[in-house]
Amino acid sequence: MHLFRRGNLKAVIFINGAAFLSTLSLSEICERIPAIVWTTDEAGSTIYGNSRFRAYFGLDGQGTEGLNALHPDDAITLPVKIRNARREGLDLIADVRLRRMSGEYCWFALSSSPWGDGAAIEYCWVAVKRNKRADANFVQRVADSWQASHLIHSETEILEMVARGTATAEVFDKVCRLVEELIDDCFCCILELSLDRRHFRFGAAPRLPGGFKDAFDRSEVAAGLGPCGLAATSRRPVEVLDSASDALAGTAEGRLMLLNGFNVCQANPILSPYGNTAGVFTIYRQRHAAFSLFEQQVVDRAINIISISIDRTRHEEALVRRETQVRRSQAQLVAAQRISSTGSFTFDIRNNEYMCSEELYRIFDIDPSLEPDIYDLRKRVYRDDLAKFDAELQRALSGQSIDVTFRIMTSHASLKFLRGLAQVSYHVGDNPVLVGTVQDITDFKNAQEALQRGEEALIRAREDLAYVSRVMTISALTASIAHEVSQPLAGILTNANACLRLLALSPPNIEAVSETARRTIRDTLRATEVIKRLRGMFARQPSTMEHTDLNELAREVIVLCARDLHQKSISVIAHLETKPLQVMGDRVQLQQVILNMLLNARDAMGDIEIQPRSLTVSTHLDTEDSAVLSITDVGIGFPLEDADRMFEAFFTTKQDGMGIGLAISRSIIENHGGIMWAEPNDGPGATVSFSIPLRRSPQ
Incomplete structure (x- = not known):
């Protein structure tokens, strides 16, 4: 029986799926229903209760029992079911235990329907008592059924969070709270390992004191740290049943356990798909109790979810790093090409498909949005270099490597010197792909020409300086030079006078004249040689x-x-x-x-x-x-x-x-x-x- 809606004069009642319209008042209908019926506000305070409600809880009038009389275990689970039903827009149906006036708990099938305008929500509760012969097996089946359903529902919800890319810390927190909700005396902690697996990164521990985070976050992964460090290094579960044992007492983790009253610890390594330790899921407990089959299933599912979340996070981090590296590499390539004035290209020869860098278009002074091809680039080649460019282009199209220097004329009528290098670097199927670069070497050429002009000017200056030095040096020898020239000239003059005297004799002494003439010729040659050497040293002539x-x-x-x-x-x-x-x-x-x-x-x-x-x-x-x-x-x-x-x-x-x-x-x-x-x-x-x-x- 399910009360759906109330009204002043009539109400609609669903019994076994059939709807009945009644002209009775709501209170009259509630009195005739063979069940405990009461209404509450959103905070849980009782507004109305029928006679069976008052009789069961021993109240004379409108009391405050009902949900306040829930069994302690049901008081934990029922709010979760209420929130889930409210979120999904469904009526609540649950099995709960209510305490009667004598203190005895009895099982009831509880159903509830909300109504209201959104500002004030009220609930109508209908509790039908279960058969008194229901035994402990029934109770356990009810509990197990809810827990299994809650586990599957929560697991699905957390996996959806992982799929949506929810922050890892939020996912870890949700996993810890789920395990703590389903396992008694359970305090969870999730530690993630750094990418180099050398340090812990704190993940979540919603119920643990802050000292655990301080002890683990950024600490070195080592067996001496305690169960967590040992589980991470050995890649095997580590269980400690006595925190006061000698093996644990000296570790940071052991001291924290003793300080906070934890006697039992179970550290489970989280393994990556490659078999490496990605993290550690640790459960701290105050007393030892073996996990039931369901509780172990909860732990295993939690470990699986944590592994999926860490793997997803690491793949995203790796993807971000690769994307960052690609962007950085592209930026470096663009910057390097701009700094070195070098453009690059790839050219699929047979399919006539090409790809050019931004710098190549800038060098050729061509708008890349026009999608030019190799022949558009050819139009820029200087007319005197066209034959050489075409010959090298044909060699490139035939798959040969090329190294050519040529000139182009830009749209501003300026001349550029370019050097092109290309070779077949790989094949796409059977198609050879030509990869090459074109470098603007105009500045280099201009500098080379300027250097050559400077070297030529330096050579001329050096020659001029050498000439000045030579003139100054020879000037210092003016007296010696004059002596070297004056001696043969004096001899020539003496010989000439002697010839005249010998010729004036009667008869002339021809033999003596001849000898004097020979001496004259000798002195003349001597003077001529001196003058020749001096002229050679004074002359400005190339080497x-x-x-x-x-x-x-x-x-x-x-x-x-x-x-x-x-x-x-x-x-x-x-x-x-x-x-x-x-x-x-x-x-x-x-x-x-x-x-x-x-x-x-x-x-x-x-x-x-x-x-x-x-x-x-x-x-x-x-x-x-x-x-x-x-x-x-x-x-x-x-x-x-x-x-x-x-x-x-x-x-x-x-x-x-x-x-x-x-x-x-x-x-x-x-x-x-x-x-x-x-x-x-x-x-x-x-x-x-x-x-x-x-x-x-x-x-």
Whole structure:
């Protein structure tokens, strides 16, 4: 019998599924129903009760019994059933135990229907007493039936939360509360392991003190932590029946159990699909009691739900990490291509399908929304490079690797230098896919050209500086040069006068005239040679590499400087190799180096008074492939630490020196493939030397 709705004059009653319309008042109908009937407000306070209600609970008038007389176990489960029925919009039907006036509990089939306008809800309760012969088996079956139904319903609800992506902490909390609801004396804790399985992450423990979270969260996973650590490391359930045991008393978990009155602990590892420990589900109890079959089923289902939730969470975290990595990689690729001005492309040759990066379109100055193809890119190629581009394109279309440099003309009529690289990297089925890059090397080309222009300007400047140095050096030898020229000129004048006198004799002395004429020719050639050498050293002409004898170059420079050195009381000692030292070099430049070395040696001995002034010019074979020329003086010398600085530009020890002579000389020697160095002597003075390769004989 089920009371559906009330009214002032009539009511609709459902009996065994059939509806009956009655003109009796609601109270009259309730008095005629063979059951306990009462109404309550939403808070559970009794509003009305029929005579059977008053008789059962021993009340004279309207009392406050009814739901307040529920058995303690039913008082826990009935509110859950009420909420579920309310949420699903259904009437409540349940088996409960009500305490009668004598204190005895009897079983009743309880049904309830709500009504109201939403602001104030009232309930009508109908309780039909069960057969008194119902035994304990019936009671257990009723309880088991509700618990099983509640477990399945809650499990479905939690799995739906997992499927919707509900936060893991909320899912864990729901699982813990369900287990605690269905198993007596049960306090649950869920710990999740970090991805590297080295630390615990606290999941949920709704009824445990906060000290458990402080002890476990971010703690290292180790067997010494207690049952949870042992279960995580061994991947096997760990059960402790006495928290005061020696094995547990010294652990953080054991101390917490003793402090909070827990004597029993069961730690269950949560395994991932790959067999690794993903977490631990722990149940703490105050006393030991073996789990019933149903309770063990509750624990197993909870472990399964936790495993599903953790696995789903980790897959989502892994997916987020992969997506983040992909986005980061894409951003890095775009940034790297923009920084390096390099675009990339893939081209399915047979299907004529291609994909280009954003940077490639930017390099070619083409709008990517127009979906251009390879031939649209070809239109940008500079006309003088079209033939080369087409040839390389055909090689690429035939599956060959290419490396080509070409130019394009942008929409702004500016010229770009590009370098294209491509090769067949993989196949889609039988179709070869060409993968390549195009780099904008315009800045590199411009810098290269600027560098080349700078190097050319540097060479010209170096040549100009060398010329100035040569002029200054030769200017210092003006007196010697004048002497070298004046001597043959004086001889020519003397010989000419002698010829005139000999010709004036009667008869003329023809034989003496002839000899005088020959001496005149000799002096003329001598003067001509001096002037020729001077013109060569003064001339601004490009380097001319030729075969020349290093010994001969040394003798010519010594002759050129002889008068100047003699005037300064400097004797010259020549120790030259007995056989010619044929080298490949510029004659004038090498003479300039030797001349500069001689003058530096001369100046280094300018203030020497206590010992004879002398310098030694020597040549010798260093190896089979090189010859060495050295000039040694007995002058003031220099500190060993200045040996390398001697060849730096503008470094000088002279008051009126420019410091460019040795720097230019080293540059000339290095351009000839040689090296130049200076070193102080064991005694007074210093030695400056250079080594250059010998001319190689033809094989």
